[in-house]
Amino acid sequence: MKDKIYDVAIIGAGIVGSMCAFHLSKYKLNIAVLEAGIDVASGTTRANSAIIHAGYDANEGSLKAKLNVKGSLMVEPIAKQLGVHYKRCGSLVIGFNEQDLDHLNRLLVRGKKNGVLGLEIIDEKRLHQMEPNVSKEAKYALYAPTAGIVCPYDLAYATCENACTNGADFFFEYKVDKIEKVGLSFSLYAKEKCVRAKYVINCAGLYADEIAGLISEKLPFEIIPRRGEYMLLDKCEKDTVSHTIFVTPSEKGKGILVSPTVDGNIIVGPNANIVESKADTGVTAEGLQEISQSAVTMVPNINLESVITTFAGVRSTPTSGDFYIKPSTKHPKFIHSAGIESPGLASSPAIALYILKLLEKAGLKLKERSDYITTRTKNGNCKLFCDMTEEERKRAIEKNPANAKIVCRCEMVTEGDIINAIHRPISAHTVDMVKRRTRAGMGRCQGGYCRARVAEIIARELNISVDEVKKFSSNSHILCGRTK
């Protein structure tokens, strides 16, 4: 291990790092992914709006605009290849007055220049036909039929699992704290451990500036942590809206949205508040109040009593306003990808290809491999029981009776699904890892019924005792010993 020199090391397994791993693993390369968290998608990728933005928001000519439009069209084929839920639901930016209409027209012009297809302004009649629950006060809307929704962490899992299946090595709880250039390679240390690589991609998200600092480089902008709070509504509210609904944006950002999710819930949020700590993913009563009020302005009869959970994510907003994807000024083989705020998810596949180009320019040889596996595992993608057809369910149960044991009743997750998640290429060994891979505990009772059962299955499969099972990190144990 110590002598192994990887061709490429990717710092950060958020959506950008995942996409880089996915694209790079098609070539004859040794790849290492170094992630500070316990799992893929531990940061911004875990908690965001899950929207594939069409691309009318970013200023024309910006890198953001270019990669957004290109990336948003790449998400669907990747999702299809890897069995990730994706839906092209379209988005509507609604306007209430002439002033809003002016703004929508500006967005329309900008979107067209950016190359967004199918954009149009629609009148209130059509708007209310498309979305009967949207406020009757809304008079116009900018309709973007190419906008979509996806499960962001599943997209990251899928791409990482595919990379892992194709031989990429993953290092978790590996927080790079020292970087040395030794000869032709970089030594990337985390405490006493060391991984060496010829090329490095810094896609550490909120911490990309700190990684740059380890090679004594100061990025030409600051990363501001901006927290966005969200509420998730029960699936019984799924008919609230069928498109992603935004209000006409203000200087504060794209504003709060009400949108369906690919899993059939309704998501409301985010606000945008600058926070002191990059890790501050707490929610506040005031913040939830703020997003509730906005949601009611857009969709007056939205049922906020059906909120099943609230959460917050922190995005890395660059003071420069654009993505920064460039080789280090000190080391041409060290590529920074920083300031990836919204629409980072939509842009991510294109960002990865852009990074590949930079790596090639710096000398990396991309030779296609003949033994590339296109799916998540050697045995295909990991279809969950709830997504199977009747025939597939029958076969799955015949193959493994554990598939006939429903563990999470809200989301119809079977014991077989959970066992699979535990033994997939990147093992889900905590309750939250299982939850995000299978949806066990994500329904309306939020794990009230299944959490104990999930913990029991993890313990059994990994041959540990139940009180050793963690929620997410090493000190997040669920239990405190035996009863009397």
Add this chain to the structure above:
Amino acid sequence: MDKKLVIIGSGPAGMVCAINALKSGVAKEDILIIEREEELGGTLNLCIHTGFGKGNRTGTELATDLANQIKNYGIEYLVGTTVISFNKDKEITIVSPDIGYEKVKAEAIVLATGCRERSRGGLSIGGTRPSGVISAGTAQRFINIEGYLPGKKTIIVGTTNLALVIARRLSLEGGKVLCVCDARSKLQVDKKEIEECLEFFNIPLKLRTVVTKLFGKERLEAVELADLDKQGKIIRSTKRILKCDSLVYSCGFIPENEIASLAGVEIRKATHGPVVSKKLETSIEGVFSCGNSRFIHKDVISVMTDGKRVGKSVAEYLKKHKSQGGDGE
């Protein structure tokens, strides 16, 4: 498989329904109870405390008694079997590790699927999302079934019967309950229960009090509590921080009607239970609802009364169905 009457769920409502359908004239071989757990009894099996039905028995005792009656009457049942869907033609899809994937055709279905806990989403507590924050039902399973303590210094939010029982159980099993709090100013449970579950164990009850914030990155470390004024607004000056390692919440219950909604049964938004006729028949002909899946009942006796009622009316339905030469004839 064909069955005249399929009862989904074997809690007190489902079992009493089966017994009463039998007493009302449905033949024992025409009845099938489907239960997803390994034993008959539903939620009763988690309840090792007393207060269930006549004679102040434990939940498990009541479950055993009802299950014995089912067995003695020779009523057929499947355990470890989950109904994943049914349709308007009353064709039911079941899965089980033993049977695999099967269809059952019924003439009548009784939904006795019980309820689930509400999530804490509605509480809108601020702060972090550490481990150590669990529902009362999860706590009950960890303690009563697995034999593990979910926390050593616990704050309980909510004063449902289940919350109070968990406060007592934690105290008995070696944990310390710092307080039980509730946003309301009046309780909906008996004074006697407060006495037996809290006062005997010196657990303070704090009404008009809410948890406003959680602290702790990995495991819960503390919570912020605040009092509410008469209008239900937080009194800022009363905010205080209490160190603890766990929070158990009990936000009430919601009728479980996932498969019913999938089938197209009309659900009342206010109760989350099906819209039913006087005969407890839902919007789909021949599909009935009872117990906590119809609405949340105040105690097990009223759940059993509901089961009894539906047992009789489904028997009448089957009689009528037969005389009209319904399908299967």
